[in-house]
Amino acid sequence: MNSQPRTAPLSLTEKIHTAQARVSIIGLGSVGLPLASAFAGAGLLVAGLDLDRHRIDAIARGEPYVVDLDAVLLCRQVEEGRLRASSDPAVLAASDVVIICVPTPYTRTQPVNIHPLCHAAKLTAEHLCPGALVVLESIALPGTTEELLRPLLETEGLICGRDFELAYSPAALDPAGKLDRLRTAPRIVSGVTANAGQLAAALYRHVAADVVQTASPSIAEMGNLLENSFHRGDIALANEMAAGLIAATQKLVATSQRPSAGRRAPASMPAWLDKEKPLDYSVLNKQVTLAREVLLIGSM
Numbered sequence: 001m002n003s004q005p006r007t008a009p010l011s012l013t014e015k016i017h018t019a020q021a022r023v024s025i026i027g028l029g030s031v032g033l034p035l036a037s038a039f040a041g042a043g044l045l046v047a048g049l050d051l052d053r054h055r056i057d058a059i060a061r062g063e064p065y066v067v068d069l070d071a072v073l074l075c076r077q078v079e080e081g082r083l084r085a086s087s088d089p090a091v092l093a094a095s096d097v098v099i100i101c102v103p104t105p106y107t108r109t110q111p112v113n114i115h116p117l118c119h120a121a122k123l124t125a126e127h128l129c130p131g132a133l134v135v136l137e138s139i140a141l142p143g144t145t146e147e148l149l150r151p152l153l154e155t156e157g158l159i160c161g162r163d164f165e166l167a168y169s170p171a172a173l174d175p176a177g178k179l180d181r182l183r184t185a186p187r188i189v190s191g192v193t194a195n196a197g198q199l200a201a202a203l204y205r206h207v208a209a210d211v212v213q214t215a216s217p218s219i220a221e222m223g224n225l226l227e228n229s230f231h232r233g234d235i236a237l238a239n240e241m242a243a244g245l246i247a248a249t250q251k252l253v254a255t256s257q258r259p260s261a262g263r264r265a266p267a268s269m270p271a272w273l274d275k276e277k278p279l280d281y282s283v284l285n286k287q288v289t290l291a292r293e294v295l296l297i298g299s300m
Contacts, residue, residue: 015096016202019043024095026120028055031171032101033066034182037074040083042206048085059085092127099135112141121152133165133199145217165196168217170224186210190220
C-alpha cells in the first residue's frame, strides 16, 4: 500500500504568520478583553483566562463590560468559537502564545504590586506548552521581564530561549479611553532573545498598524514607564486646571451677584453671568471637558 506522506507540523513562526496560532490571554480587564477581541477579529483562536466569574459569564453571553468595545462583534466572535473565556488555567496547556495582561496597581507607598503578575506567572509555568511564546503586557518596572518573570516561568524545568520564548510589549492605551489606539498606535515589542522579538513582532502585526522592535525588554519597559508618567502628569494638570477654572468661575459669579455699595453692576454681561437668570453650568462643563481633551490630545 502507498502511504500518504505525513505533513510536518507547522512551526510557531508559521502558525503566527498564517493566523493559526492559539492565543491565551491572562486577565480580561480593560487591556485583556479588547486585545482578545482584536486577535479573534484577525482570525486567531483566543482563550481568555480570568478569575472573575462575572466577566466569564458576561463574555459567554457576548456582553462587553469595557467601554467602546463592539458588542455585536464580541457576540459574533463568541458564537463562532473564535473567542472564549474560562477560569480554568488548563486552557494554557493548549496555547501557542500566552499573553499576560494582569493589573499591577501601585500606591503612594508601593510602586508596583507584583502579586497578580507572580500568580499569573506561576499558572503559566505549570501549564506552559514547550515551544510557546509568552508575552508580558502589564505595566512593569525596568527589569521585570528578565529578572522577575523569566525565573518564575523556569521553575517547572523549561528554559527560556530553549524551551519557550519570552517577550515584552506594553499595552497601547489611550488616556481618553478610546480603543482605536489599539490599532493605530505604534506597538513596541522586545524579546529576551532575537527569535522572541521576531515572533512577538509577527504576532502583533495582526492587530497593530505599526510594530517597533527595541533592543531589550528593559528599554521597552522604561519607555512604557515614561509614557504612563507623561499621561498621568497631563491628566493631573487637566484636573487641576479644571478645578481652578470652576473655583474661579464660582467666585466670579458670587461677586457679580453681590455688587458692593457705590459700585454699579455692569450694564451687560455674559448670559451665563446674568444674575436675573438661573446659572447654567453646562457651558462651563463643556469648556472644562474641551480643555481636558485638548491637553490629552497634545500628550499623545
